[in-house]
Amino acid sequence: MRSIRIGLLGLGQIGSSLYKLVSRKAAFFQKRYGVQFKIARILVKNMRKKRFSGLDAKRLTSQASQILKDPSIDVVVELIGGVDSAKKYVLEALRSGKDVITANKALLAEKGEEISALAGKLGRQVFFEASVGGGIPVIKTIREGLGANRIDSILGIVNGTCNYILTQMSREGLDFQTALEQAQKKGFAEPDPSFDIDGIDSAHKIAVLARLAFEQNIPFRDVYCEGIRHITEQDINFAKNFGYCIKLLAIAKRDASGIDARVQPTLVPQDHILAKVDGSFNAILLDGDETGEILLYGRGAGPEPTASAVMSDLIDYSRGLESRFPEASKKPLKVKNISSILSRYYLRFSVLDQPGVLSKIAGILGKYNVSISDVIQSERKSGTVVPLILLTHHVHEKEIRSAVERIDAMKSMIRSKSRVIRIEA
Ligand SMILES: NC(=O)c1ccc[n+]([C@@H]2O[C@H](COP(=O)([O-])OP(=O)(O)OC[C@H]3O[C@@H](n4cnc5c(N)ncnc54)[C@H](OP(=O)(O)O)[C@@H]3O)[C@@H](O)[C@H]2O)c1
Incomplete structure (x- = not known):
């Protein structure tokens, strides 16, 4: 033997x-x-x-x-x-x-x-x-199972702590802090949860997957990373009203102009397959040019699933199989700056409820080529601060940022920093 x-x-x-x-x-x-x-x-x-x-x-x-x-x-x-x-x-x-x-x-x-x-x-x-993915065999799937494919898109829920917190906020109507404490009590979050909730763990994982799938060097500092600390139960409820849920997505896409690699809280349509991934589960959606979309779903962390993945590597090693962390392509593609991405957006403004507010905000957005697809202005009571929610059509991040900065500077009308969440659909 x-x-x-x-x-x-x-x-x-x-x-x-x-x-x-x-x-x-x-x-x-x-x-x-x-x-x-x-x-x-x-x-x-x-x-x-x-x-x-x-x-x-x-x-x-x-x-x-x-x-x-x-x-x-x-x-x-x-x-x-x-x-x-x-x-x-x-x-x-x-x-x-x-x-x-x-x-x-x-x-x-x-x-x-x-x-x-x-x-x-x-x-x-x-x-x-x-x-990446604990017990989910995503590395072998990309390298072997999808070996005949060119993969241009990866969307992942790759952090069970964040997915558990966002699921509990949505299901139980909890605020972020209460959901985090619940996750810690159940062992789904570390005593210091920063790595998970600030998106760094997911950013590490998407950098590894993007490098493997695209065979490109992905400098970690170029991966845009935004966590879930600022997500409120209010955002989750408004998103629901529009037919979306909020997930922390790790995204890697490639086109001729470069690589888009980012981690961000994202509005995902409720009928999207990733919207159904709840609790501490993970899922990774890969788009192969021959296979079409493939979803891998399972336990993305934890001692037994992760040891199972390590053991599978030991078995491959025992069979003399090869495995390399891929060397980067000789024709490097640039990782795009977040300001150049094109997306739809959810915008939440805290406005002083007074006549003309919506038209003033819409006017500024229009100047930056932002067109509105949906609006909710609830709880109207003249003279009080109310949330105004807008969804936009596709627009460049740079223009949204400039528009929101300009709107936020209107202190007579805007009472706290506006919230911007990207929509993936
Ligand atoms: N936990 C998960 O669910 C999970 C899932 C997927 C991947 N991973 C990855 O698996 C790896 C291990 O995670 P873990 O959760 O098992 O970590 P852990 O519980 O913190 O264990 C770390 C172990 O390494 C030892 N150690 C740490 N620094 C050392 C040093 N400088 N020299 C010698 N020994 C050192 C510690 O020794 P002592 O015991 O003496 O303190 C401890 O035994 C990490 O890379 C993690 O990202 C973890």
């Missing part, structure tokens, strides 16, 4: 789950793949931390070199997270002649260029199925 010795970096949520999976299903893997997977050494930060029962503590080390320099280790699985130490260890593993498996989207999004260059030069493999 062939044996594969794994050097595991990190024994947190995913590392622990992988360790348990490798032990629990050892006989299954041997029978199905003819391979004995053995986690030979495990790097941790804190040797004194209490771990789970069944762990062979003799395998723990706090010295990375005991794994990276050990010639008996076949493959290194990086599950420590973060960028700096992870990058150092991954590059060292590649230089030591080891292939690498990682679940680290931050590392790939921010340092993928360096990693793919070194792996390419040394002829080493980098597997990364678990970096």
Whole structure:
């Protein structure tokens, strides 16, 4: 029986789950793949931390070199997270002649260029199925299942924390803070949720997917990123009135003029397939030129689904399959600045209810080529501050921004900063 010795970096949520999976299903893997997977050494930060029962503590080390320099280790699985130490260890593993498996989207999004260059030069493999979509096999789908396709569009709900919060706000009428606290109590949000709710996690993931699908370098700083902190229950209700829901979408599109890569709260029509993805679930909609649209749906995070994805990379490794974080195209496309995108918009103004307000706002919008498709002005009571909601036809972001800035400067009429949310349809 062939044996594969794994050097595991990190024994947190995913590392622990992988360790348990490798032990629990050892006989299954041997029978199905003819391979004995053995986690030979495990790097941790804190040797004194209490771990789970069944762990062979003799395998723990706090010295990375005991794994990276050990010639008996076949493959290194990086599950420590973060960028700096992870990058150092991954590059060292590649230089030591080891292939690498990682679940680290931050590392790939921010340092993928360096990693793919070194792996390419040394002829080493980098597997990364678990970096996007947890248990959803999106990397293999793009690379293998859709291998005959050109993919020009990816729309994803790739952060379960945000999707849970937005779903609860919509279903239960909760405000953002209450929904966030509920998510934290249920274990769907970290004590410090910034990475998730500010969209950074989704931005890392869409950068990885766009690079893979478009074979283009996507500098992470060029991915536009807007989170969901500012979404109110009022916005969710108005969106419903217009027939939309609000989702945090990760978007990557390509055309001859460049790449559009962004993360943003988005109004999605209620009959769109992504509108039906609720709670902590994730989904990724890929548009292949041969297949048409394909939706992948499932658990996008969590120890078991993610360890399952890491295990699938180990199985591919055991079969001698190749996997590279793709090197960028020799004909680079630029990532577009957000100001140049074309979209429809939801605009919410807080206006002092007085005669002529709507026509003044419509006049300014018209000057910037913004045409209105729908209006709601509810709760009218002269002299009070009321919300005025407008939906627009397609217009360039630059023009919307200039128009809204100009409207917001009219202090006698506008009482707080206006809200702008893009519409995807
Ligand atoms: N959690 C998820 O649902 C999920 C889903 C998909 C992908 N991922 C990715 O999977 C990776 C691991 O996530 P996780 O949730 O398992 O993280 P975690 O629970 O925070 O675990 C991190 C582990 O790495 C160790 N570690 C951290 N920094 C280290 C360093 N500098 N040197 C040595 N050991 C170090 C920690 O050691 P101690 O135990 O001693 O503190 C801990 O065992 C991340 O890249 C994450 O983005 C996670």
